[in-house]
Amino acid sequence: MGMRRRVGGFVLLVNPILCDGFGHCAELAPDLVHVDEWGYPVIVTEPVPLANLAALESARYAVRGCPRQALRIERVSDPH
Amino acid sequence: MIAPDSLPRVLHGASGRPLTLAQHDEAFGPMPRTAPSLDLLEASGLTGRGGAAFPTARKARLIGDQRGHTKFMVVNAMEGEPAAHKDRTLISANPHLVLDGAQYLAGIIGARHVAVCVSRDDPIMVNHLQRAVHERDRHSARGVNFELHTPPWRYVAGEESALIHWLDDNESLPQYRPRRPHVLRIGHAPALVDNAETCAHVGLIARYGSDWFRRLGTPTSPGTALVSISGAVARPTVLEVALGVPVRTIIERAGADPDPQALLMGGYGGAWLDARHLDVAYSADALAPLGSSVGAGVIIVLPRTGCGIVETFRIARWMANESARQCGPCAFGLPAIAEDLARLVAGDSAGAGAAYDRLVDRCGAIEGRGACRHPDGVVRLVRSALRVFADHVEDHVRGRACAASRSNHHYSAVPTLEREEELIWE
Ligand SMILES: Cc1cc2nc3c(=O)[nH]c(=O)nc-3n(C[C@H](O)[C@H](O)[C@H](O)COP(=O)(O)O)c2cc1C
């Protein structure tokens, strides 16, 4: 990405089959994830602008911190 | 040739036992010798009869466009829906029509293998299909290679990614597909999955053309469809109807209670339809604004003496037990929803009011969060019940649980929960 303009947005996606529901992601990215009553992550579905560096950084933390590697960041070209 | 306006079509020639290949060719005429045409399929406007009503040609195009020498055509005759009997009825009548259509679709996508999938818990169906496949092998001029596969019966075993998982690796577990449309693969080979009834319609379109097909049905939902009707009917039956006829006509033809309370449309993952709307057309676009659908072609008739909340509870409890238990929101959410419904049925003493509020929240919480659409089906069912039976729900919350909810007479023939509490997937 480097010097390119940060256009578009991203979403954080969870693979529910891999996820074990211990909820580390909700601690690592509290703005994007909260847990449901059973401890499984509920993730903001609206794309977040890539320009929101703090959110992007915390999403990356969550992806790296997920013990099951169940999380993924996906770019969306057209945020609304 | 079948006259364009006459019914039945896919059940044409049904005689109580499956037509042999010779009888089949006599009844329907030969398949055309020209190359299978995607344009013809597209012009027919056929939509899938397995539940999602997705345009069949569009799916075929997606798989046809994939690179790779090996491709698979998969016929989904699993019929996981307990209230559905249409694929069984069809295969007991015209197995070769299903295979004709599958072969045609295989030709379109460039597949040399056709996997016909039917549950091993239905030995009669396995037998019918085995025979039909053998018969075709003997007349092997017909080209493609048919294989019969028999996964064990489960509700989600018929879900397309679970079916492919079975063919790939002998496990009937749905797969995670973050992006749709998703190309399912057996090994590296792209696979097209179509419901058995969908294939049968293709077998007719191939013979008689798209204009013939469109002579029945509506412009957006052309053709006919099989409907499995049960509940308050003289006898559960499977009918072939033109899409777009009033729902009232269908239930009249089935000899159902003429003044029901509601109908469960689509199946266990479908939605209740208030009997006020009996004159709505039986098609995906007419039913959608009412929150209902054609789904897997199931109609369960609930009479005025029945209790929709109990029926919903029984179905939801069964569906919770049929979760593949791979995804938290489904494995924990569905039993929680069933539990709330149980409290709603029991009434005030069990905290029905609080249960109702939780139910609404939990439906919102689990929707769209499973790897497959199994939990979404339950959410749709429960939401429709809360809407259609709103007055009745109110009575339950106020502690005036109806007499019907305490009786042992039910209209949805939910299978018994023999495996309750067992973690059947481990
Ligand atoms: C939980 C679940 C169970 C399903 N079970 C069946 C089934 O038993 N038979 C079937 O044909 N389709 C079933 N489906 C739909 C299939 O996933 C798929 O959409 C269908 O086979 C595609 O065929 P069609 O395009 O011809 O309708 C199920 C879907 C879900 C979400």
Ligand code: SF4
């Ligand atoms: S950290 Fe990973 S495994 Fe844990 S709850 Fe979050 S997504 Fe699931």
Ligand code: SF4
């Ligand atoms: S949503 Fe439910 S049925 Fe579907 S894969 Fe996940 S646990 Fe299995």
